[in-house]
Amino acid sequence: MKITGIESIVVNAQMRNWVFVKVLTDQDGLYGWGEATLNWKTRAVTGAVEDLAPLLIGRDPRDIAQACRVMQKQSYYRLGIIGMTAISGIEHALWDIAGKALGVPVWRLLGGRVRDKVRLYTHLGLGDMSAVYETFDAGQLTERAQAVLEAGYDALKVVFIPYAGATASPAALRHVERLGRALRDAVGEDTEVMVDFHGRPATVSASLGFIRALEPLAPMFCEEPIQPGDTEGLVQIVAASRSPIATGERLVGVREFADLLQRRAAHILQPDLNHCGGLLEAQKIAAFAEVAQVGIAPHNPNGPLAGIAALHYAVATPNFVIQEAMPGSVPWYHDVVRQPVQREGGFWPVPDLPGFGVEVDEKEAAKHPFQQEVLHAQNALLEDGTVVDW
Structure with missing residues (x-):
């Protein structure tokens, strides 16, 4: 062949x-x-x-x-x-x-099944990008969170850490604390909530301020509390935080994860299977993480094929925790793929078709040709016009 x-x-x-x-x-x-x-x-x-x-x-x-x-x-x-x-x-x-x-299905080639179903979470707006990145109001936050629960999920992620510089103002910290309390009151104690910092705090001290403000929310994890590449900063945050710390979506290859794991600089790693080098590389990352007693929660805000690859990986990965998915990011999400896996509440079932078990409908795909994507990063400014991390 x-x-x-x-x-x-x-x-x-x-x-x-x-x-x-x-x-x-x-x-x-x-x-x-x-x-x-x-x-x-x-x-x-x-x-x-x-x-x-x-x-x-x-x-x-x-x-x-x-x-x-x-x-x-x-x-x-x-x-x-x-x-x-x-x-x-x-x-x-x-x-x-x-x-x-x-x-045989791909998960069989990755070592076989280690679980009977794969737990999922999604974002506010069920994948609608404006809701994901532009929800800073308590009323909208709780309304959109309820919609996620009504869709059958029992875990969700929010992105409401403000754009920040070297310090976090008392007003910003109080606002984040209020949002966290309102969200926990709205979704109850049985719903897992993750908070994506998106690397917005520019310093360890600013990041820790927001992490402490979120303690009443009891997040499943705080994601990318500082920009990737600052392993020493993450070590300091992990040592001082009462919340689990996750990172890794912007890293590629097992070597870039090695330093984090050797320094115990995260509780959960988030390799993106679209970016890290593929499933084989992600298996190496997971094996290294298992030795360091670190969980795996793959990053995936991408399309349906990325989701299917992540599903097969999760089925065969012992230290897998939870999978990000955005199946509602566009109304025709499932139209471009035949035989999509059907979510069952907050879980994906284990697929049994050969390969990934899906086929792209190329005629449907051709209805949505390349266009310039919507850029949300233009809002990443401080009040004085300083450009900061999105």
Whole structure:
């Protein structure tokens, strides 16, 4: 069996352009689907897929580890988030081919089932991006949280940490505390709530101020309390925080996670399977994390193929905690994919079809061609006009 071609299909989903990757083989009707979505970097990623394709043409698609080594080591330059996202999408498709060729689901190839269902959470607005990133009012917050619960979820994530500089003002801290208390009162004690800081606090002290303000909420975890790359800062936050700390969505490859794990700088890691290098790399990250007694809660605000890949990974990952999913981000989310997995309350069932068990409807996908995504980052300003982290 040989790879004969690698294609990418862009599907505009407002906040993001989904990048679907299709790997073709010389076997009639045998091909694989993956996803390489990276917000605001669509053209760069599709270009990277084209650049990587010649390295794999003629190779056996079932030699997945070898394919990943070729793409990383024979690219010469170190691959950052764009290159590793392209590799991830291609790698997903190779797993899909391998599963289809053997007639088994991908999770079976990843070591087999370690759970009977996969727990999910979603965001305010059930994936609507304006609700996700622009809910700073207590009334809207509780109303949108109730809508998530009414949809059957028992876990949700919020993003209401204000844009911050080196310090957190008393007014900002009180407002975050009020939002946390209102949210907990609205959803009750049985609902898990995660708070995404989005790396907005510029210092450890500012971050810890917000973490302490959230203690009445008792979050499942506080995510990205500072910008990625500051391992020493995370060590200080973990030591001082009463809430679990999560991070990792912007890291790629097991090496970038290694320092965090060696320093015990997080309680939960969030590799994005679209960006970290794919499922094989994510398995290495999970194994390393298990040794360090760290949980895995993969990041995934992307499209339906990314969600399916994450589902198969979760089925086979012992230290998995919970999976992010945004199936309501556009009304036609499931139209572009045939045989989508159906959520059962706050869980996904274990799939049993060969490969990932899904197929892209290319005619439906073509109805949503590339467009410039909606940019929310233009609001990341302080009152005096200083540009800060989104």
